Structure formats: C-alpha cells, structure tokens
Amino acid sequence: MLKRDLHIALFLCCISCIAFAQNFDLPKDQKYEKVKFQLVNNVMVIPIEVNGTALSFILDSGVSTPLLFNLTEQDSIQINKVSEITIRGLGEGEPIQALSSRSNSFKIGAAQNQNQELYVVLDQALNLSPSLGIPIHGIIGYDLFRDFVVEINYNSKHIKFHNPELYHDKQHKKSQTLSLAIRNKKAYVKGAIVLNDSEEIPVRMLLDTGSSDAIWLFENETIGVPTKNYDDFLGRGLAGNIYGKRTKINSIKIGDFVIKDAKTAFPDRASFGAIKSLGNRNGSLGGEVLKRFNFVFDYANNKITLRKNGNFKEPFHYNLSGIDLQHNGVRYISESIAGANGIVRNKDSETFGNVQILMENQTRLSLVPEIIVSGIRAGSPAADAGLLEGDVILAVNGKSVHTYKLQQILQMLNERKGKRIKVLIERQNDDKVITFVLKDVFKKP
Known part of the structure; x- marks a missing residue:
C-alpha cells in the first residue's frame, strides 16, 4: 500500500555527489515551450522522453534530482553510467538503495537536456500509479525550475517553459510578486498563519507542487495543533509511512492573498527522523493550495509572481468516508x-x-x-x-x-x-x- 490518503510526500534530502554540467535549453530564438499537463489529485503530470522512451513524470518543486521508479519487466528503457547510492527521505522506515545514472537524454517537447542525472529506485513498493489511477514513472523538479522561467496555469492546465534570456515579465494588476528563497535546490516563500483566533504567526513554507495535500505545518513553541483534529495517515515518503494529525486553521496569508479555513496536517516528528535539520522551515504548501493560483517561478531572480484563479474559493476536500x-x-x-x-x-x-x-x-x-x-x-x-x-x-x-x-x-x-x-x-x-x-x-x- 503506497498511498492511503493519496497525499504525495516524496522529498529527497541532499545527497553528496559530484556535480556535472547539465542543463535544459530550447532551440535558438524559441521563446518558450508550452506543455499540457494532467491535474490528478492536485498534482501535475507531464510527458517526458527519457533516452527516447515516452514516460509520465510528476512536476515536483520539492524534489532536487529526477527520480525514476515503477519499472517492471515490461518496461524497456536505457539508462547510462550507473552507480549505487543511498537515498534518505520522509517516513519512518530505513534509507533505501537506488541507482545514480548520468548522461541521460531528457526531452519535453523542444526543451532538451542531453546530460541529465537521475536516480532510479528499484523498490516496487514505490509506485504511485495505483493510487493516482494513471501510469506514473517518475518525478522531476529543480532542473526545470532552474533552467527556465516556469509559468504554470492551473486553469487551462498548461505550463510554459520560458527561455530566461528572452522572457519579458508581464505584470497584471491583480498579480503580486514575492521574494523566493532557493535553498538546497528547493524554493521557500514567507507567509503568515492564524491558528484558531490567535494573532498572525510568520511562517516560512516550502513550495511543493508534488504534494497533493494542502498545508503541512511543524509544531514548535508558537505553532501548535488546533483542538479540533483527528489522527490520519498522511502519505508515504521515500523512507516509509507518514502519520500525523489532520485539522484546519483559521487562515493562511501568502502576500496579500488570504485563504480561510485552510485544510492542514501536522506530521509526526518520527517521520522526519532521516532529515538532520528542517532549518527555519515551518511547513509546506501543496497542490490543494497552489492550484488556487497561476504562477510564474523565476528561480534565477529569486522571485515568484502569483495571481488567484477560478479555483481560489473552492472548498477544501476531506475524506469524509474514511x-x-x-x-x-x-x-x-x-x-x-x-x-x-x-x-x-x-x-x-x-x-x-x-x-x-x-x-x-x-x-x-x-x-x-x-x-x-x-x-x-x-x-x-x-x-x-x-x-x-x-x-x-x-x-x-x-x-x-x-x-x-x-x-x-x-x-x-x-x-x-x-x-x-x-x-x-x-x-x-x-x-x-x-x-x-x-x-x-x-x-x-
């Protein structure tokens, strides 16, 4: 059983490895590549060719290196320059063995990277396809956000990967641009939460497009679990199952945008045993919140532009049946x-x-x-x-x-x-x- 509550929680910790030049690019003078995505349980699934084989990947801003999994005896894909590694991540289990592969060809339409590194997980338990209902072969994130200005339109379900050198920022009067902090290949934004009827509490949140959940918060001296909550299985990380408390908070504020009665989970501390330090991160924003906006991610200039869309006032969904x-x-x-x-x-x-x-x-x-x-x-x-x-x-x-x-x-x-x-x-x-x-x-x- 991979995902009881279908909350995807696949966070990779930084793994020491030799850095190799690898970048996506577009043909000369092409301004952007437009790609349609499927929005399945709040996560984006995009088509990618890996060494000539057509596969489906989740676009996950919370993952540092592309991850390939769910390979069976029927799959035929070539991977290059392989070595063994150990991957640690969220969950209560042990680190898992994987393969590191270099010099792979990745293609997303006209966007290409001929020297892409990826990790291959051979554990058959890591399989998102049954719980999402469509074939999923992997996860990709930082490499695309690093090399392009990434424009995500959750309304029309398309992504534009803009050539940074040819991109011209088009500000809309209803959009807002916020500072974006990039740490260890992950993006963080500042916001504020209100628990019950308390005062605003400043928070620093990971932007996690690969999570189908809404908000995760970590307990500390100022952030506690609201009284109304219930125990829940939150998902499965690379290192095993993740449990915690399911609840809702009075509001979360991102820039000037305020979302009321926001669905929230507090994962158990045991789920983070493999992560040495969470730094000053207070939690993460997942797809059930992020889909309420259209975004422009600009990692190179440390900023993000967001504008609320037609999903903004959509009610949060809970598993009422269990x-x-x-x-x-x-x-x-x-x-x-x-x-x-x-x-x-x-x-x-x-x-x-x-x-x-x-x-x-x-x-x-x-x-x-x-x-x-x-x-x-x-x-x-x-x-x-x-x-x-x-x-x-x-x-x-x-x-x-x-x-x-x-x-x-x-x-x-x-x-x-x-x-x-x-x-x-x-x-x-x-x-x-x-x-x-x-x-x-x-x-x-």
Whole structure:
C-alpha cells in the first residue's frame, strides 16, 4: 500500500555527489515551450522522453534530482553510467538503495537536456500509479525550475517553459510578486498563519507542487495543533509511512492573498527522523493550495509572481468516508449489448475497458481496472459500517465504477456531510451492499 490518503510526500534530502554540467535549453530564438499537463489529485503530470522512451513524470518543486521508479519487466528503457547510492527521505522506515545514472537524454517537447542525472529506485513498493489511477514513472523538479522561467496555469492546465534570456515579465494588476528563497535546490516563500483566533504567526513554507495535500505545518513553541483534529495517515515518503494529525486553521496569508479555513496536517516528528535539520522551515504548501493560483517561478531572480484563479474559493476536500482506493490489476465484467427485444444495440458502450470479447453478439466481456479499498480510517463511517481493506468496489450509489476514473469515484464517496452512501462490494467472491452516512470529520461522536 503506497498511498492511503493519496497525499504525495516524496522529498529527497541532499545527497553528496559530484556535480556535472547539465542543463535544459530550447532551440535558438524559441521563446518558450508550452506543455499540457494532467491535474490528478492536485498534482501535475507531464510527458517526458527519457533516452527516447515516452514516460509520465510528476512536476515536483520539492524534489532536487529526477527520480525514476515503477519499472517492471515490461518496461524497456536505457539508462547510462550507473552507480549505487543511498537515498534518505520522509517516513519512518530505513534509507533505501537506488541507482545514480548520468548522461541521460531528457526531452519535453523542444526543451532538451542531453546530460541529465537521475536516480532510479528499484523498490516496487514505490509506485504511485495505483493510487493516482494513471501510469506514473517518475518525478522531476529543480532542473526545470532552474533552467527556465516556469509559468504554470492551473486553469487551462498548461505550463510554459520560458527561455530566461528572452522572457519579458508581464505584470497584471491583480498579480503580486514575492521574494523566493532557493535553498538546497528547493524554493521557500514567507507567509503568515492564524491558528484558531490567535494573532498572525510568520511562517516560512516550502513550495511543493508534488504534494497533493494542502498545508503541512511543524509544531514548535508558537505553532501548535488546533483542538479540533483527528489522527490520519498522511502519505508515504521515500523512507516509509507518514502519520500525523489532520485539522484546519483559521487562515493562511501568502502576500496579500488570504485563504480561510485552510485544510492542514501536522506530521509526526518520527517521520522526519532521516532529515538532520528542517532549518527555519515551518511547513509546506501543496497542490490543494497552489492550484488556487497561476504562477510564474523565476528561480534565477529569486522571485515568484502569483495571481488567484477560478479555483481560489473552492472548498477544501476531506475524506469524509474514511475510504482510500487504488487500482489492483484488472477484472472482466459481463455486459448485455442486446435490448429486451433481442436486437443488438449499435456501439452501445461507454465502458472504461479497452479489451472486449463478444459472445454470440449479445454479451460482451470487457477488461476493466479493478478498484479496491487500499486503506480505511479507524472510526470512520465506512469502517463502522463494516467495509474492510481489500474489498473490491463494484458500484457507488448504483453507478458502476468501471465507467469512472479513480478520482471521480473518490469524489462520489466523499460528496458532502449528511449524504447517504451505498457501496456494492465483492468480498471473497460474494457481493455485499454496505451503507453509511458521511459525517463531519471534526465533530466529536
């Protein structure tokens, strides 16, 4: 189980290694390369060619060196100049063994780097694909932010990688430019938080586009966990699971922008055992906050320009049911393609499956993703109703799940408090219906 709450927390600590010249660039006189991205559970997934092989990477401003993982015996990719290394990161487990590879070719449209270093993690437990519902092969961050002025438009879901030498800053009257501090290949911005009804507390936050969560805060003398909270599994780091408290704070202020009732997590201190020092960092801003703005990251000039977008007032989403899902291979489903009169319907099917077998022209077997309960929060409505980890989800409120994407199914399971949810499951080859009502996660029983 990689991600119970789908909160991606893959932070790499600095690893001592020899520095090699490696840079992305664009063809001469090309001002920028525009790339469409998929926004999946608040994280951006972009296409990248690695040594000629098309792969999908998460764009993660919190990662220093590209990370390649989720390689199976079916994958065919060449990596160059390999040596063994040890990687430490967030989580309660031990450091993991990986490979360091140099002199690799990375291409994002016309943007290229012919001498890219990357780390390859061979541990099959590090696999984001089942919990995100799409293939994910790696993570990339600092190298792109270092070499380009990176413009991210969360509304239209595109990124422009601007040639810094040809970029002209276009200020908008509703945008604001803030100072950006770059430390150990990561970007930090100053802000302020209000806990409950307290006064503003200054904070220094990591900008982490690779986290699907909203806000993480670390406890200290002035920052404490609000009274209304619950224990939660926050995600999985490179070194293992991350647990903590889930809560919300009165507000967070970034520049002049104020976000009210902000979803927040306080990770347990044990999760940071592998990190020698957090410095004066107070936490991180993840995708559920960052997607409320459109950004221009300018690492070279230590600044960031942001402007709120259509997502700014979107409510924060909580796991009201207590259920986490993931893909678990595939299964066959049987569908009738003939009407009551026996006449076969033309092109009937919006099934999610790609592989289909027709039987006597009236029944179709389709190969579709199998969706299982990958985790369940103790004391949650679903747990109290008897749902178990490993149950196969067949339908939610009468809707067959194979016609929906994973994130859409999760939305159905967490629509609003007070909503009655009816889940059809398969357990040990028997079908079973489980019903429960979604509750306010902060309301004590």
